Amino acid sequence: MSSVVLGIDIGTTSVKVCLIDADTREELSSESKDTQSNIPPSGESAPGAHEQNVRKIVSTLYNCLLWLPKEYLRQVKRIGICGQMHGLVLWRHPAWTDKFELVNENISNLITWQDTRCDHHYLARLPLPDSHLKAYTGYGINTLLWLLDHQPDAVTGYTHAATIQDFIVAMLCDLQAPVMSNQNAASWGYFNCKLNAWNEQILRAHNPQFPLHLLPDIKPSGTIVGKLTYDWLGIAKDTPITVALGDLQCSVLATLQHNTDAIINISTSAQIAFIDENFVPKDHYVDETNSFLLQDETNRKDHTIQTANTGLITKELPEHDENLGMKDTMTGQTSKSTEENTVVGSTRIETQNMQETLLETPPHSVRQTDKTSQETKRSCDEQNLKETPSQRNRIDNGQIRDRLQNLEINDDVVGLDPTINTLGRLGEDNIGYDEVDPILPTKHTTSVASTNQSTRFDNPQSCRSKLRKGIKLCCSCSGSCSAAEVSPPSQQDHIEHFPYFNGNYIAVGASMNGGNCLATVVCTLQAWFKEFGFNVPQNQIWSKLINAVDDPEGHIARNESDLKFLPTLLGDRHVIEESASILNITPGNLAISKMFIALCKGIIDNLHSIMSRERLHTARIDRIIGIGSCLTRNHILQHYVSYRLRRQGPGLTGRSSCRRAAFSPAHGRRANCALYFS
Numbered sequence: 001m002s003s004v005v006l007g008i009d010i011g012t013t014s015v016k017v018c019l020i021d022a023d024t025r026e027e028l029s030s031e032s033k034d035t036q037s038n039i040p041p042s043g044e045s046a047p048g049a050h051e052q053n054v055r056k057i058v059s060t061l062y063n064c065l066l067w068l069p070k071e072y073l074r075q076v077k078r079i080g081i082c083g084q085m086h087g088l089v090l091w092r093h094p095a096w097t098d099k100f101e102l103v104n105e106n107i108s109n110l111i112t113w114q115d116t117r118c119d120h121h122y123l124a125r126l127p128l129p130d131s132h133l134k135a136y137t138g139y140g141i142n143t144l145l146w147l148l149d150h151q152p153d154a155v156t157g158y159t160h161a162a163t164i165q166d167f168i169v170a171m172l173c174d175l176q177a178p179v180m181s182n183q184n185a186a187s188w189g190y191f192n193c194k195l196n197a198w199n200e201q202i203l204r205a206h207n208p209q210f211p212l213h214l215l216p217d218i219k220p221s222g223t224i225v226g227k228l229t230y231d232w233l234g235i236a237k238d239t240p241i242t243v244a245l246g247d248l249q250c251s252v253l254a255t256l257q258h259n260t261d262a263i264i265n266i267s268t269s270a271q272i273a274f275i276d277e278n279f280v281p282k283d284h285y286v287d288e289t290n291s292f293l294l295q296d297e298t299n300r301k302d303h304t305i306q307t308a309n310t311g312l313i314t315k316e317l318p319e320h321d322e323n324l325g326m327k328d329t330m331t332g333q334t335s336k337s338t339e340e341n342t343v344v345g346s347t348r349i350e351t352q353n354m355q356e357t358l359l360e361t362p363p364h365s366v367r368q369t370d371k372t373s374q375e376t377k378r379s380c381d382e383q384n385l386k387e388t389p390s391q392r393n394r395i396d397n398g399q400i401r402d403r404l405q406n407l408e409i410n411d412d413v414v415g416l417d418p419t420i421n422t423l424g425r426l427g428e429d430n431i432g433y434d435e436v437d438p439i440l441p442t443k444h445t446t447s448v449a450s451t452n453q454s455t456r457f458d459n460p461q462s463c464r465s466k467l468r469k470g471i472k473l474c475c476s477c478s479g480s481c482s483a484a485e486v487s488p489p490s491q492q493d494h495i496e497h498f499p500y501f502n503g504n505y506i507a508v509g510a511s512m513n514g515g516n517c518l519a520t521v522v523c524t525l526q527a528w529f530k531e532f533g534f535n536v537p538q539n540q541i542w543s544k545l546i547n548a549v550d551d552p553e554g555h556i557a558r559n560e561s562d563l564k565f566l567p568t569l570l571g572d573r574h575v576i577e578e579s580a581s582i583l584n585i586t587p588g589n590l591a592i593s594k595m596f597i598a599l600c601k602g603i604i605d606n607l608h609s610i611m612s613r614e615r616l617h618t619a620r621i622d623r624i625i626g627i628g629s630c631l632t633r634n635h636i637l638q639h640y641v642s643y644r645l646r647r648q649g650p651g652l653t654g655r656s657s658c659r660r661a662a663f664s665p666a667h668g669r670r671a672n673c674a675l676y677f678s
Contacts, residue, residue, distance in 0.1 A: 003077035004028065006235065009247055010057060010083030010165045011035075012112060012268040014629075017064045019072045028072050031064040039109060046150065048116035048137075051109040054089055055102050057164060058171075065233045073234035079172070082245040083165030085187035086113035088140040090158035090214070096171045098230060108154070110164050113138040113269075114512065116571060118146050127206045127290045130199045132281045133496055135189025136573040141203070142189055144214065148207060161214040163187075165244035173226025173241055180216040181223075182499045183246035193499055194281040202290060219243045221501055248273065249498070252506055255625050262621045264641055266631035270514035270603065272611040274621055276507040279497045494573075494610045507619065509611025510573070513603060515630030517569045517580075521545075521599060525592070545596045552635040556597060561589035565602035572606075597636055604640040613645060 002023055009016040018030035037056035041049060065073070090108040097103065118137035126145060129135050135142050144161070147154045162170065162178040170178040185191045190199040196218055203210045219225055221243065228239040248265070252273055255263050262274035497505040522541050529536045547555040564583040571579075582595070589595075616624070624645050631637050 004072050004075040006073075006076045006079045008061065008079065008081045008083075008165075008168075009250070010061070010081070010168065011247065012084045012114070015057065015060045015064050017061070017068065019068060019076070022077065029068050031067045033060050033064050035060040037110075046117045048119070050112050050114040050116070050138075052112055052164075054107050054110050054164065054167070055104060057110065058100075058102060058168065061168070062233065070234045074236070076235045076239055079228070079235070079239055079241045080245070081165050081169055081241070082247045082250040083163060083168075084113060085163065085184060085246045085248065086139050087111060087163050088143045088161060088188075089164055089167050090155065090161045091167065092157060092159045093176070095160075096174075100171055100230070100232065102171075108158065111138075111143050114516070114570065115143060117150075118142050122146065122149075127202050128286045129190045130202060130284055130286045131186075131190065131192050132285060133186055133189065133191070133193070133498070134573075138573075140188035141191075145203075145207065145210070148209065148211075155211065155214075159213070160216075162216050163244065166216065169225065169241055169244045172228055172232070174229040175226055178216045179219045179225050179243055181221045181243045181245055182218055183221055183249050184244060185216070185218055186499050187246060192281075192284075193505075194283050202286070205290070221245055221249075221499075246498070248508065249500055249506065251627055253501065255627055258623070260620055260622045262616060262619075262624045264607070264624055264626050264631065264645070265628040266514045266603070266607075266626075266634075266637060267628040268514055268516050268630075269510065269512050270607050270628075271508055271510045272607060272616075272624075273506045273508045274616070274619060275500060276497060276505055276619065279505045279507070281497070281505075495615065507611075509607065509615075511603075511607050511610060512570050512572050513567045513606060514628075517567050517599065517603060518596075518630065518634075520569060521596065545593065546634055546636060547593075553639070555593075556636060556639055559591065559593040559597050561594045561598065562586075563589050563594060563598035565595070565598040567599055567602040567606050600634065600636040601640045604637065604644050608644045616645070 005020045005022050007018045007020060014032055014034045016030065016032045019028040020026070021028055035052070035057050037052040037054075037060070039051045039053055045051075087110050089110045092106050094103050095106045115138045123135075123137065123142070126135070126142065140161070140163070144155065160170075160178055162180055163184050166178045166180050166184060169175070182191075182193060182196060185198070186193055190203060191197070192199060198212075198215045200212055200215070204212065223243045224240045225243045226241050228235060228237055228241060231237050248271060251265055252263055252275070255261075256275065259275050259277060262272060265271045265273070495507050495509045497507055500506045522538055522545070525541050526536060526538055546552075562584045566581045566583070569580040582598070624641075626632065626638065626641055631641070
């Protein structure tokens, strides 16, 4: 063994570390512990605040390393770090001592990606980013803007800001100023990926007092940004450390074997992602007036203007006539004065119509740009054909729930292979609501039916059906399908492209609702038991709900019902203020097992509504690989992933992002570290 690489993943609920042989890519040792770092809301907390204690996170990292074999730690030659994206931590020097002890009074709490204090009313007032990516609540720049407007003292006095993983890199290398990869910068918002630069002019134009000095310098992914300044728990001084990466990109890096693969990752949150080699961002997306910049013919046709931070439709964009000026799409009349039809940034929208649109816009609003999508929209039922474009875009949440009711179970289920938990020692069960780990805190191996048959996707055009509530597409039948087998249409394409490696991008459909929803249910049940005088440990509740030992498939079959669970308990970035709901409750389906199974199904259905089978089919994806601590330990989620996506995969892997953080393309070979259990 010539050298060892240490990989670190700073997750939302836990810290994972692993040691990898640099030559064989064999995992030598790994460890995982819950951080229990969530700070309970107090009377002084802003509504929607979600913060974590940085000291507890760093302490958990130390505890994980202490469990690793010393003989391997002494051979570490490089350190790679990744972590939860979007979050914000502020600090001023000195923030740590010579031995990496934190100076608490000089470090803020970590404001995580789950923070929702930026409601849609606030986001609608923010300027449009000059980026192909929107900036949502929980994103670092938006959080900074909110703090400047509502709690300016929370920013005053701090000289640096970054994600939690960037902070740890700065601490270990004793950097005077943090550095950030384009992966983490893009996750903060207001970052132009093509130009590799922050939207400084836009931010200063919006708020002349915006602290530009807090924006970190950008380094390419894989760059060595410093060296370990002191011996650290057996790791030698001067060990090189690379710039921190995004945990999602690291999960994709080693899990996917081919560009026709996709991953579904369910841990605290949930994502479906694949490498999109055809995506190339533009140089600019807004002009000097902070209006959308239309750069090609495709963008000039049939699209709507959105507040870039919310995805909510605010105004229809008139057609452009090169000779006469702007043409109204509804009346056909032409105006030579573009000022009469100005599309302004969200900070300038003050009309009553803006407020009405914000309140009436659906969670999934349409933003189509290609002819095929437009033809599909025009082929809807007679009622939709009679509606104006604005009316079609104003579907209330009740209609969205109605569409979810049409999701029915199909008997043709492709099973996933058994899983093995290799994450090491987990934190002990915690009774507190805010400190629960949203994964099953046991090491049971789930046994799920497996099949070696390949799954074929036929042309979705052959199974297109007109239903009363709109076009519904099924990509898995061989020529015919019924209304019960098809999925509801996505009302807006919420897939975004985040920087990957080597100039590529990954297409990501992300939901804020994953294992955290399940954990909330477990915490609630535990609290109910306590009210009746019973103290039931969380691991017992998890085991009973998931029933991973005794006949898991039979458990699902016995407890499936017509309950429909809309799982947006924590909202979603496109539906910030959405709440969860349960439909079709009857006296016969109120059993907790039935409700839990309906919730698991709802989580998968919600994710599928963001990244559908059709979209994966269009991208020529022929295999989906399941990863993530919540998915690999929950056979119910696995069951519905198999049904909803109908793709044959090699199984699920229990590996965490720290394994991928240990390697990146800049280190030579592309990592291929994920293990599959077949």
